[in-house]
Amino acid sequence: MTDTPMIRMASVDKHFGDLHVLRDINLEVAAGQVVVVLGPSGSGKSTLCRTINRLEPIDSGTIEVDGKALPAEGKALAGLRADVGMVFQSFNLFAHKTILENVTLGPVKVRRNSKGDAEKAGLALLERVGITNQRDKYPAQLSGGQQQRAAIARALAMKPKVMLFDEPTSALDPEMVQEVLDVMVTLAKEGMTMLVVTHEMGFARRAANRVVFMADGEIVEDAVPEEFFTSPRTDRAKDFLGKILTH
Amino acid sequence: MDVLVENLGLYWRGVLTTLQISLYSGIGALVLGTIMAGFRVSPVPPLRAVGAGWVTAVRNTPLSVVLFMIAFGLPEIAINAPFFWFGVTGLALYTSAFVCEALRSGINSVSTGQAEAARAIGLTFGQTLGEVVLPQAFRTVVPPLGNVFIAMIKNSAIVGAVGVGGDLYSVGVQLTGSLGEAAIPVLIGVALGYLVLTIPAGLLLGYLERKVAIAR
Ligand SMILES: Nc1ncnc2c1ncn2[C@@H]1O[C@H](COP(=O)(O)OP(=O)(O)OP(=O)(O)O)[C@@H](O)[C@H]1O
Ligand SMILES: [Mg+2]
Numbered sequence: 001m002t003d004t005p006m007i008r009m010a011s012v013d014k015h016f017g018d019l020h021v022l023r024d025i026n027l028e029v030a031a032g033q034v035v036v037v038l039g040p041s042g043s044g045k046s047t048l049c050r051t052i053n054r055l056e057p058i059d060s061g062t063i064e065v066d067g068k069a070l071p072a073e074g075k076a077l078a079g080l081r082a083d084v085g086m087v088f089q090s091f092n093l094f095a096h097k098t099i100l101e102n103v104t105l106g107p108v109k110v111r112r113n114s115k116g117d118a119e120k121a122g123l124a125l126l127e128r129v130g131i132t133n134q135r136d137k138y139p140a141q142l143s144g145g146q147q148q149r150a151a152i153a154r155a156l157a158m159k160p161k162v163m164l165f166d167e168p169t170s171a172l173d174p175e176m177v178q179e180v181l182d183v184m185v186t187l188a189k190e191g192m193t194m195l196v197v198t199h200e201m202g203f204a205r206r207a208a209n210r211v212v213f214m215a216d217g218e219i220v221e222d223a224v225p226e227e228f229f230t231s232p233r234t235d236r237a238k239d240f241l242g243k244i245l246t247h
Numbered sequence: 248m249d250v251l252v253e254n255l256g257l258y259w260r261g262v263l264t265t266l267q268i269s270l271y272s273g274i275g276a277l278v279l280g281t282i283m284a285g286f287r288v289s290p291v292p293p294l295r296a297v298g299a300g301w302v303t304a305v306r307n308t309p310l311s312v313v314l315f316m317i318a319f320g321l322p323e324i325a326i327n328a329p330f331f332w333f334g335v336t337g338l339a340l341y342t343s344a345f346v347c348e349a350l351r352s353g354i355n356s357v358s359t360g361q362a363e364a365a366r367a368i369g370l371t372f373g374q375t376l377g378e379v380v381l382p383q384a385f386r387t388v389v390p391p392l393g394n395v396f397i398a399m400i401k402n403s404a405i406v407g408a409v410g411v412g413g414d415l416y417s418v419g420v421q422l423t424g425s426l427g428e429a430a431i432p433v434l435i436g437v438a439l440g441y442l443v444l445t446i447p448a449g450l451l452l453g454y455l456e457r458k459v460a461i462a463r
Binding site: 055073084095109154 | 367374
């Protein structure tokens, strides 16, 4: 392991019009670390996540992935995004493509792998997330949990250096949450660098190295999970934990 | 109605010429309209401006004016071609603005999450459009695009009126004018000729619509 953090954000600021959504964000995620991001609705968690592969551009500051600054636009940015996997709350599987096609599109079009190689690797990934038998179906024919596992496989197919998850289980029926979290825990155990926006305390406790708590666009706390959950330092974190732990 | 039977060959050649004009113009309009729609949704502001300017300028100019501008304007800048190609070019340019807008509405109907997911795996803007957004946009776009193309077949009459000759509309003019036939029966023949083209076009569109709907 080198000293270069896998993700480095320094003095990052972002506005949506008058709204200051990210305030002087400084965050480093070392290779192989799993960081869970928590915070009330509207605190800027999704925005933080989306700036890391520049789905949202920032106003000022720097973001580096594996020591390389984010390129502005064009081919270089596309190249960086290929190395950063992203999993969305609403899955966003390509609706007109089968599950296997979803998983092979990136490897074929971006990595220039042959179709045969991409399918072989894709099937291995579908196997890993437990949906090989869904390979020829369209996304709308799958359950939410299966779709999200397919979306994780699609991201992994690019062999990313980092995986970003934005509330991957929030859109799921309760009985499907665990199957997705299991895949994520395995991934974490295998050493994937992960930034995960989630309110799943169980996941944070089992898999995270750190918990980052955001409020009003700021990182308010940054601690190991046990410490954060048992003795939060700020009132805002206490207040937040009080609310989510009561239901 | 004898005029119809007696001039069946002439009518038939008219149908074929109109078909040719429509086919070439349709292909041109589809290509240019798709490019312009790509401009209109591109992340590059100058390209968006070009797309928007194109649509505004072309859509708000009468087709006959577009055709005259091509027919008189292009020779001015030393571009000469048979009048047929001027007609095809004019109709293609004119129709492309409508194709562009039909496609753009289709593109807007595809949820932004689809394009975000495509960009997130490293597809370029062009690949995102070509692999993910347009294939889904075409589904919702078949009916409005069909209307555009059927309107274009009928608009080819204006191309004929401006002087291409030999198309269905010109056949009508020729029969009623220099050959002195009665107007109504001749025009009924012309109208039937257009139906010979537009009805199969409509059937083809219905087929396409069902086909893209199933592939879901
Ligand atoms: N594209 C946008 N344009 C304008 N405002 C936006 C945009 N996206 C987000 N916002 C606003 O920025 C703030 C932060 O949003 P963000 O989605 O990052 O919050 P979040 O912490 O992920 O919340 P949630 O838990 O509800 O997902 C919110 O007030 C939101 O309304
Ligand atoms: Mg969010």
